[in-house]
Amino acid sequence: MVGWPDRRWLDLVGTEQPIVQAPMAGAGGVELCIAAIEGGALGSLPCGMLSPEQVRAQVAEVRAGTDRPFNLNFFCHRMPDGVGDAAWRELLRPYYEEFGVQPSNGGAMRLPFDAAMAEVVEEVRPAVVSFHFGLPEPSLLDRVKATGAIVIGNATTVEEALWLDERGVHAVIAQGFEAGGHSGRFLGSDPAEALGLFALVPQAADAVRIPVIAAGGIGDARGIAAAFTLGASGVEIGTAYLHCPEAGISDAHRRKLREGRTVFTNLLSGGLARGVHGRLIDDLGPIRPEAPRYPLASAALAPIRAAAEKRCEFGFGPMWAGQAAPLGQALPAAELTRQLGADALAILGRAG
Numbered sequence: 464m465v466g467w468p469d470r471r472w473l474d475l476v477g478t479e480q481p482i483v484q485a486p487m488a489g490a491g492g493v494e495l496c497i498a499a500i501e502g503g504a505l506g507s508l509p510c511g512m513l514s515p516e517q518v519r520a521q522v523a524e525v526r527a528g529t530d531r532p533f534n535l536n537f538f539c540h541r542m543p544d545g546v547g548d549a550a551w552r553e554l555l556r557p558y559y560e561e562f563g564v565q566p567s568n569g570g571a572m573r574l575p576f577d578a579a580m581a582e583v584v585e586e587v588r589p590a591v592v593s594f595h596f597g598l599p600e601p602s603l604l605d606r607v608k609a610t611g612a613i614v615i616g617n618a619t620t621v622e623e624a625l626w627l628d629e630r631g632v633h634a635v636i637a638q639g640f641e642a643g644g645h646s647g648r649f650l651g652s653d654p655a656e657a658l659g660l661f662a663l664v665p666q667a668a669d670a671v672r673i674p675v676i677a678a679g680g681i682g683d684a685r686g687i688a689a690a691f692t693l694g695a696s697g698v699e700i701g702t703a704y705l706h707c708p709e710a711g712i713s714d715a716h717r718r719k720l721r722e723g724r725t726v727f728t729n730l731l732s733g734g735l736a737r738g739v740h741g742r743l744i745d746d747l748g749p750i751r752p753e754a755p756r757y758p759l760a761s762a763a764l765a766p767i768r769a770a771a772e773k774r775c776e777f778g779f780g781p782m783w784a785g786q787a788a789p790l791g792q793a794l795p796a797a798e799l800t801r802q803l804g805a806d807a808l809a810i811l812g813r814a815g
């Protein structure tokens with residue numbers, strides 16, 4: 464037999480390859496999205512740190528580069544009320560002094576999907592909308608569904624996958640703990656119980672009726688073939704695309720991908736996210752109770768990060784990466800996408 468063994472995701476989304484180029488706020492934008500689409504993937508635009516105007520402008524740029532489907536990605540966290548960050552600022556005091564900056568609230572904050580963004584979705588009508596950290600409130604979700612968009616949610620446990628399925632998403636991302644960036648956990652599971660992809664995908668695929676898209680630690684075609692064998696009908700790949708010239712990351716981040724030492728940390732945003740080591744993590748340890756809840760920790764860090772980056776020090780901002788980082792190849796994203804698809808089909812014994 465020739466072709467993908469499970470076509471449920473492909474038939475729903477209509478792309479050539481069952482690959483979703485993961486949305487990566489701060490690391491991949493319009494250029495990466497268009498290039499991945501050119502290779503046959505579903506390209507994604509991360510919108511979690513953009514204003515509605517910026518989303519409109521980036522969508523126009525993507526549409527100028529391709530007429531194929533793309534995904535707009537949003538965050539759905541609840542903003543914490545009344546959380547102080549005095550202990551966090553005190554912990555950071557030596558860095559304020561070292562870099563000669565004042566503790567101020569600055570930097571682009573990650574904001575949850577709201578009515579203004581729902582209006583943008585209604586206006587630009589993307590083919591796909593994906594949500595991280597759960598789903599927006601029902602009235603906003605209904606507005607997105609009414610546009611006809613395919614809606615995807617992110618699950619880190621079987622319970623989260625079922626929760627999303629019950630709310631009518633069209634596909635679910637099963638995100639293993641190998642994944643780079645923020646763990647999208649949203650139903651309060653204990654982080655110490657976080658599931659790896661090999662355990663999560665088959666359990667999620669058994670539990671839900673909708674297509675499962677595997678994410679986390681898929682660094683090459685072997686990972687794609689394994690995900691299909693485990694019951695996925697699509698894969699979402701982030702870190703492997705960071706090696707591409709279209710990714711907008713620092714040279715320091717790019718170099719560290721090759722070292723492959725990643726860790727879950729709460730220092731850079733307050734939420735649990737996987738990235739490579741940098742100076743802040745090495746100095747303070749990856750998890751600190753002083754860091755205020757997601758997404759507040761990044762505000763007090765912003766002036767330190769800005770001053771450090773002026774000196775070409777990148778260890779005070781996120782350098783997210785998944786556990787398979789060293790497997791990646793520095794190819795243009797379109798070529799990488801085509802090669803991943805062709806090699807995975809060959810491994811599965813279904814090449815044409």
Ligand SMILES: Cc1cc2nc3c(=O)[nH]c(=O)nc-3n(C[C@H](O)[C@H](O)[C@H](O)COP(=O)(O)O)c2cc1C
Pocket residue numbers: 485486487488490509510511536594595638641642643644645678679680681699700701702703782783784785786787
């Ligand atoms: C640099 C980086 C930034 C990310 N930003 C986002 C984001 O904005 N929205 C989101 O839903 N997921 C984000 N993620 C997580 C990805 O969607 C996905 O779960 C992950 O990349 C899959 O694991 P992998 O990196 O091992 O391929 C990010 C991941 C990375 C590496």
